[in-house]
């Protein structure tokens with residue numbers, strides 16, 4: 001008789017073990033150099049171990065501390081690492097919210113599959129984050145200072161003692177939170193179009209998974225762009241120079257289509273798997289479809305929502321013909337930020353001049369902020385209940 005394969009324990013946030021810090025860290029002041037450094041993590045972190053023989057271990061909330069992993073750990077040699085970028089928002093009603101956290105859970109599971117790391121029930125991610133924020137929320141995002149947020153970084157790495165090239169037999173999930181400066185100070189971004197020798201992602205590759213492996217090789221061009229006074233790279237792909245993404249954000253264009261006579265909100269499609277399926281991107285598209293597609297809003301003409309491949313040449317041509325209304329990026333880190341300028345070789349394409357306003361970007365940003373900070377009740381907001389009493393460690 002064959003024996004029944006044992007079911008290994010799944011990731012279960014409800015078993016979480018909590019160890020509180022006895023040495024609370026200083027909370028950086030808004031706008032301080034400490035906050036700008038993106039390096040002052042909150043008092044606690046979540047860790048969960050996994051092994052192929054014993055499944056998911058008991059999750060822990062513990063004082064923020066260094067990790068201990070063997071030098072053979074898979075992530076250090078074979079880039080078995082994926083992550084998420086999210087924010088926790090302190091609402092104007094004093095409540096703490098996450099924005100569409102189940103989408104992040106689903107995407108982390110998708111990314112982890114691409115690099116042979118273990119899966120879990122996507123909703124467990126939001127429950128683990130909730131446990132962390134129940135403890136760190138009150139001190140790091142005080143209720144009497146609404147309109148602020150913490151950046152949350154869930155990360156999954158391949159671990160283990162075997163150096164051979166193979167699917168990792170051990171993994172570690174951890175979640176850290178860090179105060180982050182408000183990106184909305186930026187009026188508009190300057191982008192530098194990438195050159196053919198630097199390609200972020202390609203069909204059949206892994207550009208659609210949120211992997212550290214997408215970032216390391218892109219930092220050289222990013223660094224060159226920053227040194228030349230630009231904020232981000234505009235990643236082009238292929239001989240026809242398709243516009244894919246800008247830095248770690250998705251790219252949107254509002255233009256008047258001369259052929260159809262319609263105003264369009266255009267962004268690159270997901271089906272080629274070259275771009276990252278941004279949750280902000282998806283939300284922009286859904287809001288535009290439901291609120292901007294049929295009627296005029298606040299002086300903004302209705303737009304047709306279009307996901308299709310479009311090229312640098314099309315953008316340049318439309319710009320020369322005066323058909324571009326505005327362009328903006330979307331993502332958790334930079335949120336919704338208009339694009340001021342794109343440099344493509346010798347050509348400077350100015351999309352926003354001094355004192356000008358990107359009206360569609362501003363409207364969509366206002367709608368999203370209303371949901372994130374609780375000014376509008378919406379199913380995309382997940383309220384974190386059960387925060388510790390104020391300032392108690």
Ligand SMILES: *Cc1c(COP(=O)(O)O)cnc(C)c1O
Nearest residue numbers: 248249250276278279280331332
């Ligand atoms: C994370 C990320 C985005 C934005 O995704 P959001 O879910 O909107 O934060 C866009 N592009 C890349 C390459 C990313 O890594």
